[in-house]
Amino acid sequence: xxxxxxxxxxxxxxxxxxxxxxxxxxxxxxxxxxxxxxxxxxxxxxxxxxxxxxxxxxxxxxxxxxxxxxxxxxxxxxxxxxxxxxxxxxxxxxxxxxxxxxxxxxxxxxxxxxxxxxxxxxxxxxxxxxxxxxxxxxxxxxxxxxxxxxxxxxxxxxxxxxxxxxxxxxxxxxxxxxxxxxxxxxxxxxxxxxxxxxxxxxxxxxxxxxxxxxxxxxxxxxxxxxxxxxxxxxxxxxxxxxxxxxxxxxxxxxxxxxxxxxxxxxxxxxxxxxxxxxxxxxxxxxxxxxxxxxxxxxxxxxxxxxxxxxxxxxxxxxxxxxxxxxxxxxxxxxxxxxxxxxxxxxx
Amino acid sequence: xxxxxxxxxxxxxxxxxxxxxxxxxxxxxxxxxxxxxxxxxxxxxxxxxxxxxxxxxxxxxxxxxxxxxxxxxxxxxxxxxxxxxxxxxxxxxxxxxxxxxxxxxxxxxxxxxxxxxxxxxxxxxxxxxxxxxxxxxxxxxxxxxxxxxxxxxxxxxxxxxxxxxxxxxxxxxxxxxxxxxxxxxxxxxxxxxxxxxxxxxxxxxxxxxxxxxxxxxxxxxxxxxxxxxxxxxxxxxxxxxxxxxxxxxxxxxxxxxxxxxxxxxxxxxxxxxxxxxxxxxxxxxxxxxxxxxxxxxxxxxxxxxxxxxxxxxxxxxxxxxxxxxxxxxxxxxxxxxxxxxxxxxxx
DNA sequence: TCTACAGATGTTAGCGATAACAGCGCCTGT
DNA sequence: ACAGGCGCTGTTATCGCTAACATCTGTAGA
Numbered sequence: 001x002x003x004x005x006x007x008x009x010x011x012x013x014x015x016x017x018x019x020x021x022x023x024x025x026x027x028x029x030x031x032x033x034x035x036x037x038x039x040x041x042x043x044x045x046x047x048x049x050x051x052x053x054x055x056x057x058x059x060x061x062x063x064x065x066x067x068x069x070x071x072x073x074x075x076x077x078x079x080x081x082x083x084x085x086x087x088x089x090x091x092x093x094x095x096x097x098x099x100x101x102x103x104x105x106x107x108x109x110x111x112x113x114x115x116x117x118x119x120x121x122x123x124x125x126x127x128x129x130x131x132x133x134x135x136x137x138x139x140x141x142x143x144x145x146x147x148x149x150x151x152x153x154x155x156x157x158x159x160x161x162x163x164x165x166x167x168x169x170x171x172x173x174x175x176x177x178x179x180x181x182x183x184x185x186x187x188x189x190x191x192x193x194x195x196x197x198x199x200x201x202x203x204x205x206x207x208x209x210x211x212x213x214x215x216x217x218x219x220x221x222x223x224x225x226x227x228x229x230x231x232x233x234x235x236x237x238x239x240x241x242x243x244x245x246x247x248x249x250x251x252x253x254x255x256x257x258x259x260x261x262x263x264x265x266x267x268x269x270x271x272x273x274x275x276x277x278x279x280x281x282x283x284x285x286x287x288x289x290x291x292x293x294x295x296x297x298x299x300x301x302x303x304x305x306x307x308x309x310x311x312x313x314x315x316x317x318x319x320x321x322x323x324x325x326x327x328x329x330x331x332x333x334x335x336x337x338x339x340x341x342x343x344x345x346x347x
Numbered sequence: 348x349x350x351x352x353x354x355x356x357x358x359x360x361x362x363x364x365x366x367x368x369x370x371x372x373x374x375x376x377x378x379x380x381x382x383x384x385x386x387x388x389x390x391x392x393x394x395x396x397x398x399x400x401x402x403x404x405x406x407x408x409x410x411x412x413x414x415x416x417x418x419x420x421x422x423x424x425x426x427x428x429x430x431x432x433x434x435x436x437x438x439x440x441x442x443x444x445x446x447x448x449x450x451x452x453x454x455x456x457x458x459x460x461x462x463x464x465x466x467x468x469x470x471x472x473x474x475x476x477x478x479x480x481x482x483x484x485x486x487x488x489x490x491x492x493x494x495x496x497x498x499x500x501x502x503x504x505x506x507x508x509x510x511x512x513x514x515x516x517x518x519x520x521x522x523x524x525x526x527x528x529x530x531x532x533x534x535x536x537x538x539x540x541x542x543x544x545x546x547x548x549x550x551x552x553x554x555x556x557x558x559x560x561x562x563x564x565x566x567x568x569x570x571x572x573x574x575x576x577x578x579x580x581x582x583x584x585x586x587x588x589x590x591x592x593x594x595x596x597x598x599x600x601x602x603x604x605x606x607x608x609x610x611x612x613x614x615x616x617x618x619x620x621x622x623x624x625x626x627x628x629x630x631x632x633x634x635x636x637x638x639x640x641x642x643x644x645x646x647x648x649x650x651x652x653x654x655x656x657x658x659x660x661x662x663x664x665x666x667x668x669x670x671x672x673x674x675x676x677x678x679x680x681x682x683x684x685x686x687x688x689x690x691x692x693x694x
Numbered sequence: 695t696c697t698a699c700a701g702a703t704g705t706t707a708g709c710g711a712t713a714a715c716a717g718c719g720c721c722t723g724t
Numbered sequence: 725a726c727a728g729g730c731g732c733t734g735t736t737a738t739c740g741c742t743a744a745c746a747t748c749t750g751t752a753g754a
Binding site: 111128270289 | 411413454455456459461476478607639640
C-alpha cells in the first residue's frame with residue numbers, strides 16, 4: 001500500500017484553481033487572515049500581510065467572486081438595460097459607462113431589449129436581479145421606457161439615464177435644454193434674426209429638452225419662434241426637412257436636433273445651391289466622430305458621455321452604501337464645438 | 348413569554364428573498380427535490396413537480412445564481428471583450444451577441460478595452476475569469492488583437508469573432524472575401540471593365556479579406572487589377588479618396604470597403620459633377636441603416652450579424668459541453684443588397 | 695413469500711468566501 | 725503584580741445551491 005508519493009510531488013495536483021485555503025496554508029496563516037489582507041482590513045501585521053501577498057502571487061490566486069457574492073448577497077456586477085439599437089447617443093453612453101464601471105472595479109452585464117415597454121424592461125431588470133447585481137442602470141430616453149422604470153424600481157439601487165428630467169427617482173441626463181440654448185444663442189450671436197429647429201421624435205426626452213432650450217433662447221432674445229420642423233433622428237428625415245427649408249429664403253439659421261439630421265440638411269442645401277455657411281448656418285447636436293469631416297465641418301454640441309457615466313456610477317454606488325440618497329437628479333452640461341457651419345447672415 | 352405571534356402572521360417576515368428551502372417547506376418536500384424540479388431532473392413524480400412549481404410561483408422564488416455558480420464552478424454569464432469604439436460593425440456584432448445570448452438564457456458581461464493590445468485583452472479576459480464566466484468571446488478585428496488572443500486562451504471556452512481567418516482556434520467571421528467578390532462581380536456584370544477599390548486600414552482582417560475578394564473577382568474575370576486606394580473607415584478618408592478618383596475619367600466603378608467610405612466618395616463625386624450611378628457606379632459594405640437614404644440609395648453588402656452571433660454562441664456552448672471541439676472556423680456569407688448606385692457604364 | 699431492483703425522495707457534505715466571536719499575547723495604569 | 729484593553733489571529737457558522745449517497749416505497753420475478 002505504499003504510495004510512491006506522486007500526489008505529494010506534484011505541485012499543481014489538479015487543474016483546480018487555488019482557493020483561499022491554499023494561500024493560507026502556503027503563508028502559514030488562517031484563511032480568514034488571507035481574507036483580511038484581501039479586503040484591506042487594518043488589523044493585520046505588516047509582516048503577515050507581506051507573507052500573504054507573496055503566497056497570493058506565487059499561486060496566482062484570484063478570489064472567487066461567486067463565493068463572495070453568495071455570502072455578501074451582492075456581486076461586483078452592475079446591470080445595464082439598454083435598447084437594441086446603434087444610435088450614437090445611447091451607444092456612446094453605454095460604452096462610456098462600461099469603461100467607467102471597469103475603472104471602479106465593476107463588471108457590467110448588459111441586457112438588451114428590443115422595445116422599451118414595461119414587460120421587456122421589467123424582464124431585463126429581473127434577470128439582472130437574479131445575478132445579484134449591485135445595482136441597475138436603465139437607459140430610458142423615451143416616455144414609454146420612463147414609465148416602465150417607474151413600475152419596476154424596487155429594493156435595488158437603480159439609476160435612470162437619459163430619462164424624464166421630471167422624474168423623482170435618481171437620474172442622470174445630459175442637459176439637453178442648456179445645449180440647445182447654447183446652440184441657438186450661438187446662431188443669434190452671429191446675427192441671425194431667428195433660428196429654425198428640426199427636431200427629433202417627440203417621444204424622446206432628448207427631443208423635448210432640445211426644443212425647450214431652443215425656444216427659451218429665442219424667447220429670451222425676444223425673437224420670433226418659428227414652428228418646429230418634426231423629423232426622426234435619421235439623415236433621411238433631415239434631408240426631407242432640408243428640402244423644405246431650402247426653398248424658404250427667409251431661413252438663414254437652423255438648429256438640428258442631432259448631427260445626422262444636420263447631415264441630411266447639408267445635403268439638401270447643397271443640392272438646392274444654398275451654401276453653408278454663406279447662405280444658411282447650421283448647428284447640430286452630438287458631435288459624432290464624422291461631424292468634423294462634414295462639408296463644411298459641423299459646428300455642434302458635444303455631450304460629455306464620460307461625465308454622465310461617472311455621475312451615474314457615483315449615484316449608483318451612493319445608493320449601495322447608504323441605501324437611500326433621496327432622489328437626486330444630476331445633469332451634465334454639454335459644450336459648444338465651433339467649426340465652420342456658422343457665419344453671419346448675408347445681405 | 349407568550350408571543351403575540353407577529354412573526355408567524357407576517358408572511359414576508361423580512362426583506363430576505365425566498366430561498367430554495369422556503370419553497371421546499373411550502374411544498375412539503377426537501378430542498379433537493381426543488382432543485383431537481385428546477386433542473387428538469389426526470390425522476391420526480393408529476394404531482395410533486397406541480398406542487399413545487401406552485402410553491403415557486405406563490406413565493407415568487409428565483410434561484411440564486413451566485414450559489415449555483417459557486418457549487419458548479421461556472422456561472423450563466425458569458426464575457427465579451429470588445430474595443431471601446433462605436434464603429435458600426437463591431438458595435439452591431441456586440442449588440443447582436445447580447446441579444447442571442449439573452450435568448451439562450453445567458454447574461455453577457457462586457458469588458459471594454461481602449462486598445463487591442465496584449466495587456467489590455469489579457470486583463471479583460473482575467474477579469475472575466477474571476478467572474479467564473481462560462482465562456483469568453485473576443486471581438487478581435489485587428490492583427491494585434493488576434494496575436495493577443497493567441498497568448499491568453501487557456502482553460503476556458505473562448506471564441507474569436509472577426510479575427511484572422513487563418514487562426515487555428517475557434518473563430519467566427521463574416522466571409523469578407525465572399526462579400527467583396529459579390530460586390531465586385533456585381534459591378535463587372537453591369538458591364539464595367541474593371542473595379543477600383545477603396546480599402547479600410549491594413550491592420551484589419553476585414554480590410555484584407557475585402558481586398559482579397561475584390562482581387563479574386565477581377566482575376567477570375569480576367570480583368571486588370573488597379574492599385575488599391577488606401578483609407579481608414581471614415582467618411583472623410585473616403586472623401587479624400589473620392590476626390591482623387593473623381594479626377595480620373597477611366598474610373599467607372601468603385602467598391603468601397605464600407606458604407607461610410609462610400610458616403611465620402613459620393614460626396615466627392617457629386618462635387619466634381621460626376622453623377623452616380625450614371626458616370627460612376629459604387630458599391631459599399633455593411634449596409635448601415637442610413638445607406639438606403641444616401642443619394643443615391645447605396646447598393647451594398649449586408650453582413651448577417653445575427654447569424655454571426657448565433658454561430659458564435661453555438662461554438663462557445665459546444666466547448667462548454669465537450670471541453671474541446673477541435674478548432675472549427677465558421678464563416679457567415681453576406682448578402683448583396685441592390686439599390687440605386689450601380690448602372691452600366693456610359694459611352 | 696421473499697429478494698431484487700428501480701423510481702422517488704431525503705440526508706449529508708461540500709463549493710469558497712465573509713461575519714461573528716473567541717483566544718492569546720503584550721502593554722498600560724494603579 | 726494584576727485587571728483591563730487593544731492588536732492580531734484563529735475557529736466556527738453561514739450564505740444557497742448541487743453532487744453523492746442513503747433510504748424508502750412499490751412492483752416484478754424467483
